[in-house]
Amino acid sequence: xxxxxxxxxxxxxxxxxxxxRVQTRAEASxxxxxxxxxxxxxxxSRTSGSAHPFLTERPIKKRLxxxxxxxxxxxxGLNVNAIRAGLTYIRQGEDTVLxxxxxxxxxxxRRIGVPIIxxxxxxxxxxxxxxxLPAVTVARDEYLKGNVDQVALLYTHFAxxxxxxxxxxxxxPVQVPERKEGLRxxxxxxxxPEEVLARLLxxxxxxxxxxxxxxxxxxxxxxxxxxxxxxxxxxxxxIDDLTxxxxxxxxxxxxxxxxxxxxxxxxxxxx
Amino acid sequence: xxxxxxxxxxxxxxxxxxxDADFVVAPGSEGELGVLPRHIPLxxxxxxxxxxxxxxxxxxLFFVSGGFLEVRPxxxxxxxxxxxxxxxxxxxRAEEARHRAESLLQQKLSDADQAAASAALARAxxxxxxxxLRRRRRV
Numbered sequence: 001x002x003x004x005x006x007x008x009x010x011x012x013x014x015x016x017x018x019x020x021r022v023q024t025r026a027e028a029s030x031x032x033x034x035x036x037x038x039x040x041x042x043x044x045s046r047t048s049g050s051a052h053p054f055l056t057e058r059p060i061k062k063r064l065x066x067x068x069x070x071x072x073x074x075x076x077g078l079n080v081n082a083i084r085a086g087l088t089y090i091r092q093g094e095d096t097v098l099x100x101x102x103x104x105x106x107x108x109x110r111r112i113g114v115p116i117i118x119x120x121x122x123x124x125x126x127x128x129x130x131x132x133l134p135a136v137t138v139a140r141d142e143y144l145k146g147n148v149d150q151v152a153l154l155y156t157h158f159a160x161x162x163x164x165x166x167x168x169x170x171x172x173p174v175q176v177p178e179r180k181e182g183l184r185x186x187x188x189x190x191x192x193p194e195e196v197l198a199r200l201l202x203x204x205x206x207x208x209x210x211x212x213x214x215x216x217x218x219x220x221x222x223x224x225x226x227x228x229x230x231x232x233x234x235x236x237x238x239i240d241d242l243t244x245x246x247x248x249x250x251x252x253x254x255x256x257x258x259x260x261x262x263x264x265x266x267x268x269x270x271x
Numbered sequence: 272x273x274x275x276x277x278x279x280x281x282x283x284x285x286x287x288x289x290x291d292a293d294f295v296v297a298p299g300s301e302g303e304l305g306v307l308p309r310h311i312p313l314x315x316x317x318x319x320x321x322x323x324x325x326x327x328x329x330x331x332l333f334f335v336s337g338g339f340l341e342v343r344p345x346x347x348x349x350x351x352x353x354x355x356x357x358x359x360x361x362x363x364r365a366e367e368a369r370h371r372a373e374s375l376l377q378q379k380l381s382d383a384d385q386a387a388a389s390a391a392l393a394r395a396x397x398x399x400x401x402x403x404l405r406r407r408r409r410v
Contacts, residue, residue, distance in 0.1 A: 028285035035281065035348055039314060039341055129283050185343060187314040190301045199316045200339065203352070207283050 001242060005235035011074070012228035018125055019161075019221035025126070026214040033207050037177045040204050042185055044176040046193045053144060054174045054201045063096045064117070064139055064148040065089060066171065066209060068155035068216045069105035071121055075223035076230075078164060079104040082156050085166035089154065090114060097148065099139050101132055101213060117142065127217065129210050136209050140202060143172050153209060158218040161226065171208060174201055274308035278324055280333055280349040287351065288324065288333060295347050296323040297340045306342055313342040322349055 050056050067086050069079045083105060090096045100106040100119045110116060118138035123131040142148045151172040157165045189196050278295060280288040295306045298320030304313075317340055322333045338351040 025285070029283050031279065031286055032281040032283045032350060035279075035341065036350060039339065039350070043314065185312045187312045187341075190299060190313065190315040196314055196316060196339075203339075203350075210283050 001235060001239050005232055005239065008228045008231040008235060012225055012232060015221045015224035015228060019218060019225060022125070022214060022218045022221060026211070026218060029207070029211060029214065033211055036200070036204055036207055038180070040174075040197075040200055041177050041179045042187060043189075043193055043197045043200060045179065046187075046189075047197050051194050052198055052201055054172050054205070055176070057173050058149050060094050060149040062148045063094050063150045063152065064099055064142055065096050065168075066099045066101065066135060066139055066151065066153045067105040067109070068153070068212055069100070069102035070216070070220040071103040071123070072220075073104065074227060075220050076227040078156060078220060078223040079108075081164075082154065082166045083108050085168060086154055089152065089168055094149075097142075099135050101135050101209075102216070123213070125217065127210075127213050129206065132209060132213055133206065136206050140172070140205065153212055155212040155216040156219040158215055158222055161222045164219045164223060171205055174204065274345070275326075276306065276308050277346045278349075279347070280322065280324075280335075280351060282338075282351045288331070290324070290326065292324045292326045292347070294325040296325075297347075297349065298322070298335070299340060304340065306340075306347055309344050310342050312344070313340070315340050317349070317351070322351075 044051075044055070065086065067082070069082050073079070086098075086105065086109070096114070098105075098109055098114055098116045100109070100116055101121070101123070103121045106116060106119045106121060118135055120132055120135040139148075139151045143151050150170060152168055153171045154166065154168045157167040159165055275291040275293065276295060278288065278290055278292045279286065293308070297304050297306070298318045300316040300318045303320075304315070306313075317335055317338045319336045320334075322335055324331045324333070333349075333351075335349065335351040338349060341348040341350065
């Protein structure tokens with residue numbers, strides 16, 4: 001029992017340090033994402049709303065869900081909650097095909113027979129953009145080919161260590177971010193704005209998915225830290241209980257032996 | 272002091288460079304561009320090539336495989352694609368991902384597997400409820 005407790009305590013420490021590392025990586029990707037969003041807002045304001053298929057809403061007949069889960073377990077209810085959110089999404093609306101990032105979601109939906117058109121897993125604890133690009137490329141192509149009319153993204157958002165929120169968001173058609181006050185810049189475009197927009201949008205979508213994968217990974221380590229802390233505490237309680245039980249048993253044995261000895265001595269004295 | 276450009280070279284994975292410059296040269300998709308301080312605002316895609324950042328007579332070189340160049344009068348931002356990026360490689364990898372999913376689907380699932388799956392989920396949910404209860408009891 002004490003060994004188990006040592007293991008869970010070590011796993012807790014490892015998960016906590018990995019959580020910090022993932023948060024640093026998420027932080028590092030912010031400058032790109034922020035500037036990308038600003039630039040996109042500017043370009044979109046200079047082009048018509050139907051300048052690119054990624055900006056055009058169309059009647060939804062079929063949907064694609066990019067489902068981000070972790071590859072590994074031992075993370076409390078993290079994946080169960082994400083899968084449940086996925087089930088809700090699938091049930092409430094048009095037909096859905098899945099594009100999974102991470103093993104847990106893939107395995108579950110494969111078993112219950114939801115079509116999975118692409119999957120990426122084993123991206124490790126340091127995912128790079130190129131690791132997840134295949135999944136994004138498939139989603140983008142399906143949308144451009146007209147096979148699906150909406151691409152959504154489901155991942156677990158790390159709000160705080162005790163607040164992990166399964167989040168569903170529409171990815172394509174792209175929702176252009178609102179303009180912040182005083183950021184208006186009148187660029188000279190080379191080539192035309194429409195052409196720049198067509199090149200920006202795919203990058204913007206990729207950056208969103210990449211951010212979601214990092215966010216989900218942060219949630220995974222947070223969930224693991226908490227799960228292992230609970231396990232360590234539970235092991236602690238069990239150790240206390242078992243120690244108590246052992247002492248009681250030992251005491252009972254001693255008492256019994258003592259009473260036998262006393263009983264024997266009395267019998268001898270009486271005899 | 273003469274005007275300087277604030278230069279940022281960022282990728283989705285992190286910042287690669289931040290510093291001042293007198294002059295920046297970048298491989299614009301329509302041709303090589305030189306940027307001096309007080310340049311008019313400009314937005315252009317980048318072709319694969321090198322970005323040169325010159326400051327006080329010293330020059331630094333960065334390879335980009337594509338991306339965007341955003342210029343403001345006192346600021347140059349390079350939104351670079353990661354260096355490994357190449358569209359043909361992406362396509363091949365996307366195809367791989369699709370094949371993997373297909374071959375997974377083709378593996379027939381027995382009723383036993385289905386039962387195992389729902390049992391696993393039920394177990395996980397039970398565990399969750401238990402954890403929830405325990406947490407409440409402790410408070």
